[in-house]
Amino acid sequence: MTGRVAATDEWIRYRRTARHDGLVPALSLLYETVCDGGAPPRGPGGHVVAPVGIAGAVTGEVLATLTVEDGTVIASRSRAEPPSGSTTPWAAWALGVTCLRFGLSERLLDAALAHLGGRTVGDAKLLHQQMVKGGVAEAVIEQLEIATMLEGATPGDLDDNVLTGLNAQITETDRMLLRLLGAVSFLADGPGQVARVSELIADVYFGPARAGEHTGENTGEHGGAA
């Protein structure tokens, strides 16, 4: 996974856009660049999660409409066969989704550091409490592992089992950070809502994360490309 940094600019963009601009801009960028005007990929169960306004994203039953910090996403499901001629490459999509979710996890860490750094217990910052420091460090260890795995990756380098495991690990890391953030992470207009939608994206394209394991064991056949 070395010597290929130049080839991964696109994947870094998803991560950076997610971290600095948020979920909807990053997901929109992913659709624009990977789908290239084609139908958005469906998950193995026929589900799609897309920002409002993406052409062809909602082809079946709308199951959820979720407002996040910077826009709205729609989750839908179609039982019909994908339209013929759809060419969205699954490998590119799967890597892009993973990079995007990792960027959102980094954004969540940024939010946690800012929030905890701004609160005090007695005369000390909450962020500087030993248990909080340890909790943050645990999350950072997870993120360093994930980042290292993703570094230099191009579509197809990491197979579906690895990407499924990485997505489970991102979910677990997010949960650690949400617990550190406290009750603010349970509000529908805060960073916890982004984490919720991020989990939904993983659920749709890779299957649900199982608590306590990110072993790469997939829970269903991936139908990937639409």
Add this chain to the structure above:
Amino acid sequence: MIELDDRTLAMQRRARAWAQELKPLALELDQDPDAIHRHLDVGIMSYLTRVTVPPEFNPDPVVIDGHRFYGTGTLERVVFAEEAAAGDAGMLLAAPGPVMSGVLVDAMGDEQQKKWFYTRIMEKPTWTFFALTEPDRGSDAGAMSTTLTPDGDDHFVLRGAKHYIGNAARADLGIVFARTRPGPLGVTAVLIETSAAGFTAEPLETIGLRGLRITAVTLDDVRVPAGQVLGRHLRATQRGMWSAVQGLNRLRPGVAAFGLGIARAAYEYVLDNRRTLSAAERHRLDRLGLRLTELRQLIWRSAIAVDDNEPAAGYLASAAKARASRLAEEATLEALGYFGPGARLDHPLLDKLARDARGVEFMEGTGNIQKLNLFTGLVQGSLRRD
């Protein structure tokens, strides 16, 4: 292992039956928290609306198999809470009743205050609230900035803000913690009526447990009669936060049972909806079932300790609560794993459980707070380990 006596088993059976009525209402309430007003006729309300009202104020308790139930016993309440939360945690939290504030009134109220409070509770289904947490300060009593200042001889004025307060927008009555002077003994609690001028409660949209309808409360010069200040008959050291801590120790096993109920609901959802399981899946599910049993035992142990006034009660309850909030998260995520990609969309009840589970962490102290409390009990020697 702990086994329940006949009386508590009777409550468990009845609560399990009541909980069956809650399940079909879960998604409706999640969509519309005000739906609770349409479902006040479900059987469980006969208990919830009066739970913790002591016999002298409750002439008409719930009677099951000849046993009278007032909800004043902690073991009784945790057995009930697990069953009810396994039905629907949102409905349990949305219900009118005096649970949290009732425990505080029992601990800190004088006879006149108890009579006033319980009479109001017994008149009709009445929502109550308990306001300790403040914006940006959490439940750190040392940093509490809501003030209670004298206003003439027979009134006080309440000024400040509270955050993440469940049911306050529906409530008629509640308890607010405020500071009367600097220092650890300067915190006290008052009973207030939400109809008082200057009281507002704005609902906050949440990701889960939406039935609870948490709010941001503003106290803009709310006048409080002196007779509604709790704990005036107690020694200074027993007022305010000391009593709050004692009350929270009594409530904590119930919060743990609430998390257990959510975890169990996820486990049972898998049993009910996956007809065949691979050997590996069966093994994982059995392991989850064992973890539920272990947690249930720990919760019962902490509840019995509370009922027996054991010094270790609060610490045991912290252990149970810390484990329960984590298991609720893990069990709900694990359950989703049995249904493959798109499970959160195809199984909305399971998705709701996973969202609800996230909220348990923040009820009555986070996992870190509980661990710190448990550590205190350990090094002080209060936690018996033989």
